[in-house]
Amino acid sequence: MINVLVLCSLSAVLLVFTYTLGMYLESAGTTERPDGDGDGFSVVFLVPCLNEERVIAGTLRALPRGLVVVVDDGSDDGTAEVVRRVGGPRVRLFRREPPNARQGKGRALNHALRRLAEELPHGDHDRVLVCLMDADGRLDPGGLDRALPHFADPRVGAVQMGVRIGNRARSLLARMQDMEFVVYTWMFQRTRTGIGSAGLGGNGQIMRLSALLDLGDDPWSPSLTEDLDLGVRMVLAGWRTVCVPDATVSQQGLVSTRALAKQRSRWYQGHLQALRLVPSVVRGASGRMAIDLLNVLLSPLLIFVGAFMTLSLVASLVGVAFSPLAREQLIQPVPIASWYALTFGAAYLFGPLYARITGDMGRLRGLCYGHLFIVYNLIWLVAAWRGLWRAARGRRVWLKTERLTEPSPEHV
Amino acid sequence: MSGMTEATLLPVRATDVGATAFEVARLALAVAGLLFALYVIVLGVLALAAQRRHR
Numbered sequence: 001m002i003n004v005l006v007l008c009s010l011s012a013v014l015l016v017f018t019y020t021l022g023m024y025l026e027s028a029g030t031t032e033r034p035d036g037d038g039d040g041f042s043v044v045f046l047v048p049c050l051n052e053e054r055v056i057a058g059t060l061r062a063l064p065r066g067l068v069v070v071v072d073d074g075s076d077d078g079t080a081e082v083v084r085r086v087g088g089p090r091v092r093l094f095r096r097e098p099p100n101a102r103q104g105k106g107r108a109l110n111h112a113l114r115r116l117a118e119e120l121p122h123g124d125h126d127r128v129l130v131c132l133m134d135a136d137g138r139l140d141p142g143g144l145d146r147a148l149p150h151f152a153d154p155r156v157g158a159v160q161m162g163v164r165i166g167n168r169a170r171s172l173l174a175r176m177q178d179m180e181f182v183v184y185t186w187m188f189q190r191t192r193t194g195i196g197s198a199g200l201g202g203n204g205q206i207m208r209l210s211a212l213l214d215l216g217d218d219p220w221s222p223s224l225t226e227d228l229d230l231g232v233r234m235v236l237a238g239w240r241t242v243c244v245p246d247a248t249v250s251q252q253g254l255v256s257t258r259a260l261a262k263q264r265s266r267w268y269q270g271h272l273q274a275l276r277l278v279p280s281v282v283r284g285a286s287g288r289m290a291i292d293l294l295n296v297l298l299s300p301l302l303i304f305v306g307a308f309m310t311l312s313l314v315a316s317l318v319g320v321a322f323s324p325l326a327r328e329q330l331i332q333p334v335p336i337a338s339w340y341a342l343t344f345g346a347a348y349l350f351g352p353l354y355a356r357i358t359g360d361m362g363r364l365r366g367l368c369y370g371h372l373f374i375v376y377n378l379i380w381l382v383a384a385w386r387g388l389w390r391a392a393r394g395r396r397v398w399l400k401t402e403r404l405t406e407p408s409p410e411h412v
Numbered sequence: 413m414s415g416m417t418e419a420t421l422l423p424v425r426a427t428d429v430g431a432t433a434f435e436v437a438r439l440a441l442a443v444a445g446l447l448f449a450l451y452v453i454v455l456g457v458l459a460l461a462a463q464r465r466h467r
Binding site: 002004005006007008009010011012278281282283285286287290291294295298301302304305306307308309311312313315316318319320321322323324325326 | 423426427429430431433434436437438439440441442443444445446447448449450451454455458459461462463465466
């Protein structure tokens with residue numbers, strides 16, 4: 001029985017690699033351009049924030065023309081003062097006060113959307129787009145121009161822009177996060193766009209107002225990953241969600257492993273909360289879309305497959321260290337090459353892809369980053385156990401990511 | 413005499429630790445396989461259920 005399960009485990013590695021290879025090949029084609037243009041849409045920028053005095057001024061200055069709604073979810077630093085000081089007439093500040101404040105990002109966004117819907121003239125909500133920007137988000141030049149034409153298709157409810165890490169050149173950890181977003185966007189999101197169910201997350205989500213209102217009074221859930229829930233619910237409501245990888249938005253990358261593990265544990269716990277959407281997917285989706293959504297919702301389980309494989313690898317190394325016979329048998333070219341291929345095979349997909357997309361490094365450097373990226377992903381094992389532990393203890397507080405102080409404009 | 417016994421026992425103990433570690437490795441791999449099989453089964457059953465509801 002154990003041998004059968006061990007074979008299952010090996011087949012898991014091969015299947016996951018095949019799946020990744022399939023995504024890689026499918027995403028290697030040319031990017032489809034929409035037929036229409038982005039004219040005639042008005043964009044409202046929605047900026048939720050909580051204690052963002054370090055970055056909010058830069059965010060507001062960088063946003064292109066259009067109405068900006070800042071939702072201050074009970075900040076006790078100088079966020080509101082900074083918004084009032086640097087925001088011109090186009091910036092609206094919605095403040096949430098205790099006890100309503102700090103009840104989660106989803107509730108803050110719902111509050112803002114309700115007020116926005118009341119204030120906007122009743123009319124063509126199909127032509128109003130809500131662009132969600134976190135306080136560390138910076139739209140890259142031309143990003144909106146590449147994203148908006150996708151809304152010419154009336155079935156498109158939301159567009160997710162590609163996310164890049166702005167400080168990737170200053171920290172290896174930030175570089176790995178950049179690679180994570182690029183690989184996720186160009187390999188997995190592009191393929192999911194073909195199905196019409198690209199995931200929504202973080203900075204650079206642009207949503208059609210009518211699609212948001214279609215989800216009821218509270219489009220965002222109180223979940224820790226309210227954006228994941230929103231994307232799934234929008235697809236189940238009959239809208240298409242697409243990702244436009246070359247329309248990019250930059251954000252801060254975390255430079256401490258501890259902060260990264262904390263952020264990922266929040267994401268992981270949110271992913272666990274999203275499991276409650278599984279019955280809705282079974283009822284409301286079919287075919288490739290159902291498989292895609294179910295795969296995304298159930299994927300937290302796969303991390304534990306990886307956790308036990310890593311444990312197995314560590315135990316094997318201990319075994320090799322203590323057993324001369326094992327050393328004799330395993331420290332041979334074939335076992336070492338097999339282990340390397342199973343562990344680092346995907347680096348040969350991720351590395352060159354990253355080098356090609358970023359265009360600022362050679363293939364060899366990309367390949368080195370590919371190997372580091374495999375090791376970097378071990379952070380998810382820590383995050384998964386921590387997220388599971390927090391979920392088991394019923395802890396759901398918003399573990400907000402701390403921002404770095406931005407360099408002042410004169411030093412940029 | 414006792415030192416010699418210790419020296420003789422050390423490689424045996426090391427081999428025991430090595431064998432135990434390999435057994436742990438094999439079990440961990442089996443648990444990973446079990447979880448993956450469960451994942452595939454659950455995904456397959458749910459996808460089939462979704463398909464049946466839409467027929």
